[in-house]
Amino acid sequence: MQFRESRSSVRYRQRPVSPKPAIGNCEVEVNKLFESLADVIEGQIRDRRLRWMVGIPSGVAAIIVGIGWVFGLPVVVNVTLVCVSVFLALTVVCMAISRRYMRRSLGRTYQILNRYGDRIRDEQERDKNLFHTTAWREEVRVGKDGDTTIIRFMTLQAGPGPVSAVWTLASRNSPAHLSEQVKEAVRVNANFLDEEDVVGTSIVTTTRWEGERFLRIYMYFDRDLAADSTTMIRLQIKWPKYSADLLDGIVEPSTWIFRRPTSSLKVATAYDKVFAPTGVRVTPLVGSVKPTITQDEASGSTHVRFELDDIEVDREYGYRVELIRSSSD
Numbered sequence: 001m002q003f004r005e006s007r008s009s010v011r012y013r014q015r016p017v018s019p020k021p022a023i024g025n026c027e028v029e030v031n032k033l034f035e036s037l038a039d040v041i042e043g044q045i046r047d048r049r050l051r052w053m054v055g056i057p058s059g060v061a062a063i064i065v066g067i068g069w070v071f072g073l074p075v076v077v078n079v080t081l082v083c084v085s086v087f088l089a090l091t092v093v094c095m096a097i098s099r100r101y102m103r104r105s106l107g108r109t110y111q112i113l114n115r116y117g118d119r120i121r122d123e124q125e126r127d128k129n130l131f132h133t134t135a136w137r138e139e140v141r142v143g144k145d146g147d148t149t150i151i152r153f154m155t156l157q158a159g160p161g162p163v164s165a166v167w168t169l170a171s172r173n174s175p176a177h178l179s180e181q182v183k184e185a186v187r188v189n190a191n192f193l194d195e196e197d198v199v200g201t202s203i204v205t206t207t208r209w210e211g212e213r214f215l216r217i218y219m220y221f222d223r224d225l226a227a228d229s230t231t232m233i234r235l236q237i238k239w240p241k242y243s244a245d246l247l248d249g250i251v252e253p254s255t256w257i258f259r260r261p262t263s264s265l266k267v268a269t270a271y272d273k274v275f276a277p278t279g280v281r282v283t284p285l286v287g288s289v290k291p292t293i294t295q296d297e298a299s300g301s302t303h304v305r306f307e308l309d310d311i312e313v314d315r316e317y318g319y320r321v322e323l324i325r326s327s328s329d
């Protein structure tokens with residue numbers, strides 16, 4: 001008899017179903033709510049109606065408060081202020097939740113794209129003939145505090161098969177001046193170009209930090225680049241404090257290494273007067289041509305031009321650069 005009660009008791013304790021499915025369903029419903037809320041707020045912002053959703057109640061409340069002050073109605077004033085405060089607080093909370101959801105969703109998308117990008121990169125590294133670069137041109141501007149804008153113009157020619165994506169690297173010579181805040185402030189965008197260098201439609205890009213110095217950039221084509229066809233890309237990188245090491249008195253190498261056949265390289269770097277008031281000096285690397293340096297009398301900026309026409313794969317080209325210090329330094 002005791003044995004039966006024991007079995008019955010055990011069966012009774014095991015009978016309740018685990019609440020995990022209910023929790024999972026609840027999480028799904030919450031995610032759907034956040035997604036719907038994000039879509040609503042995004043739609044309002046796109047249609048420029050969000051300002052009216054906030055502005056009209058605030059304006060009406062201001063009128064009511066004004067009337068209450070004029071006619072001596074403190075209860076009306078206090079109630080109106082409380083209602084407006086609650087309304088604005090709820091609006092801020094909703095926007096914060098929506099922003100957090102959208103950032104999380106975007107992060108997941110980037111992870112998926114980067115995973116496919118890694119597979120494409122591995123394939124391209126195994127087969128150097130998938131495409132080659134017929135021209136590579138860079139325009140670099142270094143401003144205050146070393147904030148740098150790099151614009152790359154790349155002309156790519158597909159090989160015997162289609163090309164769905166390409167990647168490139170941007171890097172610093174040291175991890176200095178590369179805090180998490182600076183990493184988050186780096187901005188990258190890419191566009192197609194026509195033969196007259198007119199900027200066309202945008203290209204989907206993702207970025208991923210590798211180690212403390214390297215930023216890998218993936219560019220995904222909306223349609224595969226057909227075999228033997230050519231396309232031109234404009235990639236812009238805005239990197240705060242990218243050139244700040246020069247301000248520390250360090251001699252910085254500016255180098256380029258091409259992992260696949262490339263026909264030509266042209267680089268034009270402009271150092272603003274606020275960054276390099278007395279100019280820069282350069283020394284070419286062994287086997288590289290000497291860059292030309294010119295001074296713009298109107299703006300006071302210093303321009304360094306570096307060009308190559310005969311490029312070997314996996315060989316490092318470039319020069320060393322440092323700021324010219326004034327006698328007072």
